[in-house]
Amino acid sequence: MNQIPNASIAVKAVNVTKSFGQTQVLRGVDLEVRKGEVFCLLGPSGGGKSTLLRCINHLETPDDGVIWVDGAIVGYELRGGVLHELPPRVARAQQRKIGMVFQHFNLFPHKTALENVMEGPLVVLKQGKDEAQTKALARLEQVGLAEQAHHYPSQLSGGQKQRVAIARALAMEPELMLFDEPTSALDPELVGEVLSVMKDLAASGTTMIVVTHEVGFARAVADCVGIMVEGTMREFGDPETVFSNPSDPRVQAFLAAVIEQDF
Amino acid sequence: MSPHADLRVELAQLTNRTYQVRKLSHPGRWAAGIIVAILVILLVAAFAQGQIDWPVVAEFLTTATIMKGIVNTLLISALSMILGLVLGVVFAMMKQSPNPVNKAVAEGYIWVFRGTPVMLQLLIWFNIALVFPTIGIPGVLSWRTIDVVTPFVAAVLALGINEGAYMTEVVRAGLLSVDKGQSEAAATLGMSPAQTFRRIVLPQTLRVIIPPIGNSAIGMLKTSSLATAISARELLNATQQIYFVNGQVIELLMVAGIWYLAATTVLSVIQYFIERHFGRGFDGQQAARKVEPLEAEGK
Ligand SMILES: Nc1ncnc2c1ncn2[C@@H]1O[C@H](COP(=O)(O)OP(=O)(O)OP(=O)(O)O)[C@@H](O)[C@H]1O
Ligand SMILES: [Mg+2]
Numbered sequence: 001m002n003q004i005p006n007a008s009i010a011v012k013a014v015n016v017t018k019s020f021g022q023t024q025v026l027r028g029v030d031l032e033v034r035k036g037e038v039f040c041l042l043g044p045s046g047g048g049k050s051t052l053l054r055c056i057n058h059l060e061t062p063d064d065g066v067i068w069v070d071g072a073i074v075g076y077e078l079r080g081g082v083l084h085e086l087p088p089r090v091a092r093a094q095q096r097k098i099g100m101v102f103q104h105f106n107l108f109p110h111k112t113a114l115e116n117v118m119e120g121p122l123v124v125l126k127q128g129k130d131e132a133q134t135k136a137l138a139r140l141e142q143v144g145l146a147e148q149a150h151h152y153p154s155q156l157s158g159g160q161k162q163r164v165a166i167a168r169a170l171a172m173e174p175e176l177m178l179f180d181e182p183t184s185a186l187d188p189e190l191v192g193e194v195l196s197v198m199k200d201l202a203a204s205g206t207t208m209i210v211v212t213h214e215v216g217f218a219r220a221v222a223d224c225v226g227i228m229v230e231g232t233m234r235e236f237g238d239p240e241t242v243f244s245n246p247s248d249p250r251v252q253a254f255l256a257a258v259i260e261q262d263f
Numbered sequence: 264m265s266p267h268a269d270l271r272v273e274l275a276q277l278t279n280r281t282y283q284v285r286k287l288s289h290p291g292r293w294a295a296g297i298i299v300a301i302l303v304i305l306l307v308a309a310f311a312q313g314q315i316d317w318p319v320v321a322e323f324l325t326t327a328t329i330m331k332g333i334v335n336t337l338l339i340s341a342l343s344m345i346l347g348l349v350l351g352v353v354f355a356m357m358k359q360s361p362n363p364v365n366k367a368v369a370e371g372y373i374w375v376f377r378g379t380p381v382m383l384q385l386l387i388w389f390n391i392a393l394v395f396p397t398i399g400i401p402g403v404l405s406w407r408t409i410d411v412v413t414p415f416v417a418a419v420l421a422l423g424i425n426e427g428a429y430m431t432e433v434v435r436a437g438l439l440s441v442d443k444g445q446s447e448a449a450a451t452l453g454m455s456p457a458q459t460f461r462r463i464v465l466p467q468t469l470r471v472i473i474p475p476i477g478n479s480a481i482g483m484l485k486t487s488s489l490a491t492a493i494s495a496r497e498l499l500n501a502t503q504q505i506y507f508v509n510g511q512v513i514e515l516l517m518v519a520g521i522w523y524l525a526a527t528t529v530l531s532v533i534q535y536f537i538e539r540h541f542g543r544g545f546d547g548q549q550a551a552r553k554v555e556p557l558e559a560e561g562k
Contacts, residue, residue, distance in 0.1 A: 110467055
């Protein structure tokens with residue numbers, strides 16, 4: 001558990017366990033994602049995918065196990081063989097290096113697209129207003145929304161909202177981007193625009209963990225995929241191997257269902 | 264069977280691309296409008312010619328006593344609203360607290376102060392000296408209660424603490440209306456809980472609670488007139504002081520009415536602009552009105 005992972009590794013999870021009351025949601029999950037890789041996480045509903053992502057960026061605390069992101073243990077400091085919980089200020093400094101994109105966007109509705117993207121840099125990174133604005137506009141340009149900079153979220157389509165949310169996360173210059181079903185709340189015709197922004201990101205070498213049901217996207221973009229069922233990582237490996245001949249019967253059933261849906 | 268029973272039209276009869284349209288006339292609406300207008304004119308005429316000495320109304324409208332009364336009414340209302348809001352925020356947080364003692368205290372507060380008439384609360388505060396003849400820190404400081412709890416102070420305490428019980432529910436509803444995802448999104452940006460509250464949660468809460476607060480403020484302005492019963496020198500009390508002397512009862516009540524109406528009108532206009540400010544980013548400012556104003560009629 002205390003071995004120092006290799007420098008090329010971005011995320012390593014060891015034996016991550018989490019229960020809510022009586023229900024055990026994560027039952028000892030292991031995970032390894034290399035720097036610059038895209039890891040796609042699939043699996044049936046309720047399998048614990050969101051919970052795992054939320055543990056990685058410290059929105060939830062695992063009951064057992066450790067998560068190591070980019071050189072440090074999330075939420076803890078290892079001293080004398082004991083994990084000491086980090087003070088909130090230090091934990092927040094870790095959190096801001098991990099970008100998160102939510103299924104339901106979670107944009108700030110009282111702020112324009114530009115203000116949403118500027119919020120973190122202004123308040124957390126203490127950038128000057130001009131600097132934050134220039135960079136935020138560049139981020140919006142990157143996701144193809146420079147024209148909508150002054151629109152409020154309520155004036156944007158779902159696909160546009162999600163692209164603003166991606167720009168907002170990128171504005172913090174994260175070392176790692178997490179996506180929790182970024183296209184699941186979108187109308188089918190808007191899925192493409194968000195996936196294409198994500199493909200660009202992947203091509204630019206951003207480390208990404210993407211929870212998705214888009215098998216097509218996973219096949220095309222992922223370096224590695226995992227399939228989680230009932231709180232365990234049932235399959236883990238390169239997309240071709242996992243999708244073509246899964247060994248676990250639950251995984252076979254799940255894949256049969258989603259791949260059928262895709263057509 | 265209606266006279267229009269046979270509505271069938273052969274497709275072949277539809278020869279034009281455009282038709283003249285004749286809408287139904289509404290004679291009933293016209294008649295109702297005219298009747299109401301006549302009633303209003305009669306009512307206005309009756310008051311114009313009635314036993315009201317309008318020049319006296321005009322004369323007293325801006326007398327010093329009345330002016331002082333207005334200032335006190337505005338002060339009592341503003342201070343009571345501020346006290347009510349502060350208590351509302353504190354008790355709303357206590358009510359959400361996982362600590363059962365805090366929760367129970369908040370619920371008890373609401374139960375007592377919403378469950379008794381505000382007039383009764385005014386009288387109790389006014390007579391609090393009967394319960395505690397002196398107040399202060401035992402052995403260090405001590406004041407006679409009647410010197411501290413003047414009618415003005417009693418009015419602010421009674422109205423403010425009563426208002427706080429209603430504000431607790433308003434603030435709590437406002438806090439609950441903000442989706443948990445908002446705080447989570449702020450947390451992933453690395454914002455502290457204080458920054459998240461001030462920049463993300465509070466503005467969205469205000470949007471929801473400002474309409475009921477505005478309505479409460481307007482209600483408070485009027486409810487503060489009850490304080491005349493404990494002889495606080497507010498607007499209604501000032502008019503009474505004058506008419507006890509000169510006997511021009513209705514004229515002075517009219518003076519009070521004009522000033523209350525003016526003040527509530529100004530507040531409504533202010534409320535409109537504040538709501539518009541906090542409603543930005545939300546489709547249809549109407550949405551902000553969804554939280555119903557809680558019944559502030561405790562009288
Ligand atoms: N805060 C919570 N309190 C109680 N139970 C929770 C909580 N969060 C998640 N759960 C439960 O944990 C289980 C796993 O949830 P999770 O959201 O991680 O699954 P998922 O794989 O993301 O599913 P989906 O595809 O539906 O998003 C579910 O049974 C859910 O009800
Ligand atoms: Mg999920």
